[in-house]
Amino acid sequence: MAILQALEMEETESFLDASVKSSPALASFSSSRSGAAPKAQSSHPLDRRWIFYVAAFGTLLVLYFGNWSPAQDDTASPLLPNGGAEAVPAPAPGAPSSSQTDTVSPIKPQGPLLYSKMATIVPDPEHVPVNATAQAALADAWGRWHFWDGDEDSRPTADYCAEYENRDIPGDEFPDEAWQVDAVFVNHLLNDAEQLLQRAQEAIFTEYGHGKPLPPEGLAARLKMFAWEKLDLLDPNETPPEGYGGRARNRGSNGGWTTESGFDGLVRRLLHAMHTNDQFVVVLGGHSAAAGHGNHFHQSYAMQFHRVVAPVLARLGVKLVTRNLAMGGLGTVQQSLGSQSLYGSDIDLLWWDSGMTEPQSSLTDLFVRHALMSPGKVPVVWGGGFDILQPIFQQTGADVGEFGTGMLGIPVVTSEEQAMTIPYPARYMLCDKDVTPLCQEDRFCGMCWVDRDDVDKSQFTEIHEIPGARVKWHPGWRSHQWQGRVLAYAVLEALQVAIQRWSDGTMGGPPLEDALWHVTAHYNSIRDKVRTVQGGECRALDDLVSPRVCSTPMKVSFCL
Numbered sequence: 001m002a003i004l005q006a007l008e009m010e011e012t013e014s015f016l017d018a019s020v021k022s023s024p025a026l027a028s029f030s031s032s033r034s035g036a037a038p039k040a041q042s043s044h045p046l047d048r049r050w051i052f053y054v055a056a057f058g059t060l061l062v063l064y065f066g067n068w069s070p071a072q073d074d075t076a077s078p079l080l081p082n083g084g085a086e087a088v089p090a091p092a093p094g095a096p097s098s099s100q101t102d103t104v105s106p107i108k109p110q111g112p113l114l115y116s117k118m119a120t121i122v123p124d125p126e127h128v129p130v131n132a133t134a135q136a137a138l139a140d141a142w143g144r145w146h147f148w149d150g151d152e153d154s155r156p157t158a159d160y161c162a163e164y165e166n167r168d169i170p171g172d173e174f175p176d177e178a179w180q181v182d183a184v185f186v187n188h189l190l191n192d193a194e195q196l197l198q199r200a201q202e203a204i205f206t207e208y209g210h211g212k213p214l215p216p217e218g219l220a221a222r223l224k225m226f227a228w229e230k231l232d233l234l235d236p237n238e239t240p241p242e243g244y245g246g247r248a249r250n251r252g253s254n255g256g257w258t259t260e261s262g263f264d265g266l267v268r269r270l271l272h273a274m275h276t277n278d279q280f281v282v283v284l285g286g287h288s289a290a291a292g293h294g295n296h297f298h299q300s301y302a303m304q305f306h307r308v309v310a311p312v313l314a315r316l317g318v319k320l321v322t323r324n325l326a327m328g329g330l331g332t333v334q335q336s337l338g339s340q341s342l343y344g345s346d347i348d349l350l351w352w353d354s355g356m357t358e359p360q361s362s363l364t365d366l367f368v369r370h371a372l373m374s375p376g377k378v379p380v381v382w383g384g385g386f387d388i389l390q391p392i393f394q395q396t397g398a399d400v401g402e403f404g405t406g407m408l409g410i411p412v413v414t415s416e417e418q419a420m421t422i423p424y425p426a427r428y429m430l431c432d433k434d435v436t437p438l439c440q441e442d443r444f445c446g447m448c449w450v451d452r453d454d455v456d457k458s459q460f461t462e463i464h465e466i467p468g469a470r471v472k473w474h475p476g477w478r479s480h481q482w483q484g485r486v487l488a489y490a491v492l493e494a495l496q497v498a499i500q501r502w503s504d505g506t507m508g509g510p511p512l513e514d515a516l517w518h519v520t521a522h523y524n525s526i527r528d529k530v531r532t533v534q535g536g537e538c539r540a541l542d543d544l545v546s547p548r549v550c551s552t553p554m555k556v557s558f559c560l
Contacts, residue, residue: 113159113277115149115179118317124307126298142199145315147192149185151177166377167276168518171511180275186510190503193316197496200312204485208409209423225409226255226489228401233259233393240386244402249355249364249385253408255490256382258401263494265399266380269348270318270491270498271517279319281346281377282306285335285367286353288328292480293469296446299477300324302351304484309491316495328469331357336367337549338556345376349491351403352383356473364388365537366550372398372530373553378523388537395536396529406486413438429478443476 123129130138149155156175161167171180179185205211210222229241243252273280284290284302292300298307306322313320325335325343331354335342343350350371358364364384369392371379380399381389389400413419413431416438420427431439448464449457457463475483505512531551538550 113157114152114155115317116152118277118319119315121311121314126307142203143195145192145196147188147315149179151182151185155179161276161278166518166520166523167272167278168514168520169276171514174511180511183506183509186502186506189316190499193499194496194503196312196315197492197499200308200492201489201496204308204489207423208426208482208485209411210409222409224254225406226486226493228255228263228490228493229257230260230263231257233390233400238390243404245386249359249383251402252404253406254404255406255486256401256403258382258399259393261397262380262393262399262401263497265522266349266491266494267498267501268517268519268522269377269380270495271502271512272519273313273318273348274316274498274502275512275517277317279321279346280313280348281321281323281344282349282351283323283343283347283379284326284351284353285332285343286326286351286383287331287355287357288326288469289356289474290351290353291324291326291328293328294444294467294471294474295477295480296467297324299446299480300326301480301483301487302326304481305487305491308484308488312492312495326353329357331363332367333358333363336363336370338554339367339370340374340553341556343371345374347371347374347377347379350379350381351487352381355385360540361385361388361537362540365392366541368392368398368400369530369536369538369550370553372396372526373551374527375553377519378526391536392530395533396526398526398530403487403490406482406489410482425478425481427478429482440472443478444470445477 154177156177160173160175160178161169164170164173174180202211205222210218212219214222231241232238241252241254241257243250243254244257270280272278282302282305290301292303297303302322302324306320310320310322323344332352352364352367354364354367365388368381368384368388371381372392378398380401382401382403384400384402386402389402392398393400407430410426410429411422413422413428413435415435419438428439428442431437444466447466451457501516502512505516531553533551536550539547541549
């Protein structure tokens with residue numbers, strides 16, 4: 001993918017010092033939209049699948065109630081992805097991934113919190129190497145990252161944020177030599193960050209045929225596909241935007257919808273991660289279509305989102321962790337009942353995408369409520385349906401919204417000849433009814449084995465030709481890749497606002513005012529309200545489980 005043809009040397013590479021043409025050879029990565037018809041559902045909120053699941057694993061899992069505070073919970077270390085366990089280095093090109101559910105940008109060391117370590121970007125193992133001549137051409141066309149810390153030798157090496165709840169260090173407690181209070185460091189970082197974010201967004205537009213130069217009407221039209229509507233959920237007459245809703249929790253064709261405070265909540269969390277050199281954690285819960293079944297794991301839209309955003313956040317001193325925890329046939333309810341252990345209590349942004357398998361409002365409400373009762377971070381939640389998110393917002397002030405498909409930016413194929421004029425990654429995603437078969441062919445791109453000289457294929461007894469589950473309701477790589485771009489653009493846009501807010505707030509010198517980026521009071525307010533709210537769609541489960549399930553955070557205990 002052209003957008004991801006990042007330059008590879010640490011001194012010169014940054015995300016989106018990228019080429020501007022998409023290559024078919026590189027475009028076998030994915031993104032998703034869920035437009036398939038839902039399977040037949042039991043009318044009971046918890047059908048036989050859930051009963052089977054609990055019975056099958058009941059000997060191993062004991063779900064128990066907990067009443068924890070963040071200080072009591074073993075939440076993940078901000079510098080290590082597994083709660084302080086030894087971090088596993090990023091795999092070398094061609095090596096198998098150490099995890100099928102965690103994709104992380106380069107691991108920060110537990111020792112010195114130095115910018116040169118935090119902002120290191122390793123070469124993308126999914127992309128062919130870029131030679132020096134190509135790197136220079138890319139830098140000339142797109143620009144490059146120039147910032148470095150000229151006073152790194154004098155920076156504190158201790159993690160001075162760690163002793164404060166949620167790393168909310170007061171601004172006047174930053175050490176004198178900390179980068180957060182260094183006007184030269186902050187000003188130059190913000191200047192390069194602004195340019196980087198502009199390059200990243202423009203590269204996404206260019207990849208899909210909407211790059212500059214464009215006439216004024218073209219510039220206006222291209223913004224619509226990523227536009228997020230800001231709704232007033234306190235208004236009882238407010239309605240969901242066009243395309244959102246229905247039994248399968250359909251999503252509209254724009255970027256999404258949220259509230260003013262919900263968008264500000266995302267900006268706040270990004271500012272917090274940048275100020276404290278924390279990790280930023282994104283988690284997807286959902287069904288098989290969201291998981292990416294039929295594709296390779298790295299083609300799923302969660303991983304495509306990560307591939308775009310991780311290098312950008314790395315340049316800003318933040319490690320992105322992206323967990324694709326969607327699964328086939330089950331949806332989210334079984335994980336909601338142990339949300340703190342299975343999804344995690346360190347989530348900044350949580351996506352729900354399970355409309356085909358969980359149309360019941362009670363199950364979606366359960367998912368959202370348990371996420372918001374997290375004893376660690378309280379996430380922004382995108383997905384679940386207007387009918388669920390509006391009352392939760394009214395009751396708790398939670399940061400909620402729904403992401404869209406962005407399909408306003410995808411051209412309609414009217415003939416095989418005309419399709420050849422559409423940029424490769426956007427081709428065959430939308431077809432006129434007269435040529436529908438064109439969009440049903442070759443939706444997937446991937447195989448299970450590539451012959452190589454250094455591995456004897458005969459030692460393996462069963463090798464499938466292609467990944468399984470290539471059914472009509474599972475999106476292919478183009479849909480997944482595009483959904484990943486839509487979600488990436490939304491976070492890039494929030495980052496732009498964060499950088500601008502940081503710049504405006506430090507005109508008189510850093511640090512930025514605590515009220516603009518501290519999170520503890522915000523987390524506590526939402527969490528406490530969720531636990532005290534009575535009613536909600538979740539209470540429809542009262543005849544199956546204790547009513548306490550809707551207001552008590554839960555973990556999983558493993559009995560061995």
